[in-house]
Amino acid sequence: MNWTSRPWRADDVPFLWEVLYLSIHVPDGLEPPPRSILDDHSLAHYLRDFGRYPNDDAQLAVDDAGVRLGAAFSRCTTAQDPGYGHVSPEIPELGMAVVPSHRGIGIGRRLLADLLERHPTMSLSVDLENAVARRMYESLGFEWVADEGTAATMLRRG
Ligand SMILES: CC(C)(COP(=O)(O)OP(=O)(O)OC[C@H]1O[C@@H](n2cnc3c(N)ncnc32)[C@H](O)[C@@H]1OP(=O)(O)O)[C@@H](O)C(=O)NCCC(=O)NCCS
Structure with a gap:
């Protein structure tokens, strides 16, 4: 299966909401x-008005027909309105997912590696049960900085 990784465009934003879900x-x-969970501020603040702030960025995987297969995105959150993986207002937080039918073929690693080229310092929150994601993050240089109940905050300094 052929796929490529490319930076985001404005018309990718609906897919980024799918990735957030x-x-x-x-x-x-x-x-x-339910999909209505995306209306919760704790999730919506990752993507609302995406593109408005300097560290709003994303990398997408698409197949030969242009079908979107996955994305990794970044946005800074504030101390007053922190994301789950907030470390500092200057450090963008990562969100990512690959569509279920195309997991395990290298897309997630490629997307994250490409986004890290533009944002070498990032933080994230990952569920402790999510062993696949945790191992991938560790192998790309993220380290644990805090435990938040059922999730860990990880930070990569580039
Ligand atoms: C986590 C996720 C983004 C990884 O993307 P992916 O395209 O499936 O991952 P890749 O194929 O690039 O594989 C990344 C690593 O995980 C390993 N891996 C992938 N799927 C695996 C599986 N089912 N079991 C064990 N290892 C697995 C790969 O071997 C690879 O390790 P390696 O590079 O050392 O060989 C994807 O699985 C996903 O969307 N999961 C659900 C959403 C999610 O958890 N997002 C992250 C929230 S913090």
């Missing part, structure tokens, strides 16, 4: 949350 950790045996 897919990035929500669903514990084994539980139903995924």
Whole structure:
């Protein structure tokens, strides 16, 4: 299967919301949350008015027909309105997901490596149960900085 990685464009924003939804950790045996969960401020503040702020950025994977397969995105959150993986207002937080049908073929690693070229310092929050993502983050230079209940905050300094 052929796919390529490219920077985001304004018409990718609806897909970034899909990626935000897919990035929500669903514990084994539980139903995924309703899509209306994206209206919650704690999620919506990652993408609302995306492109407005300097560190708003994303990298997408697309197939030969242009179908979007996954994305990694970054945005800074503030101390007054922190994201789950907030470390500092100057450090963008990462969000990412690959569509379920195309996981495990190298897309996630490529997207993150490409985004890190533009934003070598980033933080994130990852569920402790999400071993695949955690290992990928560690192998790309992220280190644990805090435990927040069922999730860990990780930071990469570039
Ligand atoms: C986490 C995620 C983005 C990784 O993307 P991906 O395209 O599936 O990952 P890749 O194929 O690039 O693989 C990355 C690493 O994970 C490993 N991996 C991938 N799927 C795996 C699986 N099912 N079991 C074990 N290891 C796996 C790969 O071997 C690779 O390791 P390597 O580079 O050392 O060989 C993707 O699985 C996903 O969207 N998950 C759901 C959403 C999510 O968890 N987002 C992150 C929230 S913090």
